[in-house]
Amino acid sequence: MNRKRMGILAAGGAAVAITAGIGVGTFAKFTHTETSDSTTATAKKLYLNENLALADLSAASVAPGETILNQNFTLTNAGDMAGDLMITLKADGDGDGVCTEPEDAVEGGATDTCDSASELLGYLKVAITPTVADSGAVTAYSLDAMSCTGETCTATATVTGLAGQDAADINVHVEVKDTGTTGADNVIQGDAAKLTLSATLAQQ
Ligand SMILES: [Ca+2]
Numbered sequence: 001m002n003r004k005r006m007g008i009l010a011a012g013g014a015a016v017a018i019t020a021g022i023g024v025g026t027f028a029k030f031t032h033t034e035t036s037d038s039t040t041a042t043a044k045k046l047y048l049n050e051n052l053a054l055a056d057l058s059a060a061s062v063a064p065g066e067t068i069l070n071q072n073f074t075l076t077n078a079g080d081m082a083g084d085l086m087i088t089l090k091a092d093g094d095g096d097g098v099c100t101e102p103e104d105a106v107e108g109g110a111t112d113t114c115d116s117a118s119e120l121l122g123y124l125k126v127a128i129t130p131t132v133a134d135s136g137a138v139t140a141y142s143l144d145a146m147s148c149t150g151e152t153c154t155a156t157a158t159v160t161g162l163a164g165q166d167a168a169d170i171n172v173h174v175e176v177k178d179t180g181t182t183g184a185d186n187v188i189q190g191d192a193a194k195l196t197l198s199a200t201l202a203q204q
């Protein structure tokens with residue numbers, strides 16, 4: 001083999017060596033990985049256990065000074081974290097269903113007809129009284145008129161910081177006020193109001 005040929009071979013050998021070098025770099029060297037035991041995060045639970053069925057008032061009728069509703073409920077924070085409980089009684093105007101004497105004389109004025117709205121809403125007096133044994137700060141709705149916007153009225157009481165697995169007893173009382181003015185209360189005769197009770201437990 002002459003020197004010229006050997007030189008070509010040497011150059012070829014060098015090229016092979018470089019390729020092999022790259023190949024060596026893909027093999028793992030000593031390695032060691034440590035991995036912790038797994039840990040699982042689980043969200044807490046906030047759950048209100050309730051039975052809010054209001055008494056059936058469909059057959060009831062009331063006069064000024066009488067009680068419409070006096071009912072007790074137990075609301076349980078069935079979760080595992082404290083929450084703020086809000087109890088709201090809502091009254092929706094359900095119309096002035098009947099308009100005859102002597103209501104029309106009070107309400108109708110010159111036209112001697114009744115407004116289609118339910119004046120009974122303005123006559124409702126509500127008390128919502130929570131009682132707690134172990135946890136929570138109570139704000140009751142003392143016997144008072146409801147807060148009304150148009151034909152929707154509300155009254156709200158709260159229990160702040162009701163602990164998980166703790167319960168609040170709630171009394172809901174609704175009555176019809178008596179203005180004491182002879183004949184004036186005729187304005188609500190035959191009028192209707194639709195009551196709905198709701199309770200919300202919210203994370204603090
Ligand atoms: Ca009326």
Ligand SMILES: [Ca+2]
Pocket residue numbers: 096097098099103114187188189190191
């Ligand atoms: Ca009426």
